[in-house]
Amino acid sequence: MRKPCCEGKNKGAWTKQEDEKLTNYIRTHGEGCWRTLPKEAGLQRCGKSCRLRWINYLRPDIKRGNFAQDEEDLIVKLHALLGNRWSLIAGRLPGRTDNEVKNYWNSHIRRKLIKMGIDPNNHRPKTIPGFQNRRLETISPSKPPIYGDDDDEQVVSDGTSGFINDDEKRLRTNCDINLDLTIAFPSPSPSSSPKYSINGEIKKKELTNKSQYNMNNNKFSTKEVEGESFPTLVLFR
DNA sequence: AAACTTTGCAACCGCAGTCCC
């Protein structure tokens, strides 16, 4: 039976001294074998704990503080496409960690979506008794879904229900998701789990076109996109 | 002011994937 890596080691919150030891060690030796790092750095912690502390808190390139609105929007979009793949989502938010994104989703965004009557798991309006017949009938494959609280409702020119709440407007826009993600089909093996790469790190054939995914009709459209400014995400299913 | 509740987030845990012998 393998010994638990944390047996006999410190647990709980990190002290300033521990942070300094870890930071100094990694500055000198770089990130390496997390298993042996604690001993070499003089820490009574398991390697796993050191890795987590470094990645989520001590790394110098971490952006701390509140999430900007565009970051929040991007998280919603990426979550709609990728689900709970926090490390992938965080990979497209410079300076943010998967743990931070996950926490922000669970404590802010998820709650906000629920409050607005949107299922955070599938990003679609929940069927709420009382207004579902009137509201959900407006959803069609070619049209963004209509959702929201009746109290905030207003009538817009096309006769459908509209919103006066900024968050709702923004999220409604996000349903028309249109990410610049490169999508590659099909999987080399149907039984294999999805694979992906960022910036083409894995050696798989990529499509030359950029496929744009539209949540409204669940379709990919392809068109050439020039001047790409952020990492290319490739999904293999 | 005290008690209680809610919120935010750091840290832990277990599992799955990958590597290496």
Place this chain on the structure above:
DNA sequence: GGGGACTGCGGTTGCAAAGTT
């Protein structure tokens, strides 16, 4: 190819701070 070691990920927990009664 099998199995152990290691790493990384996502779910969950625990606790301090903030808010409410």
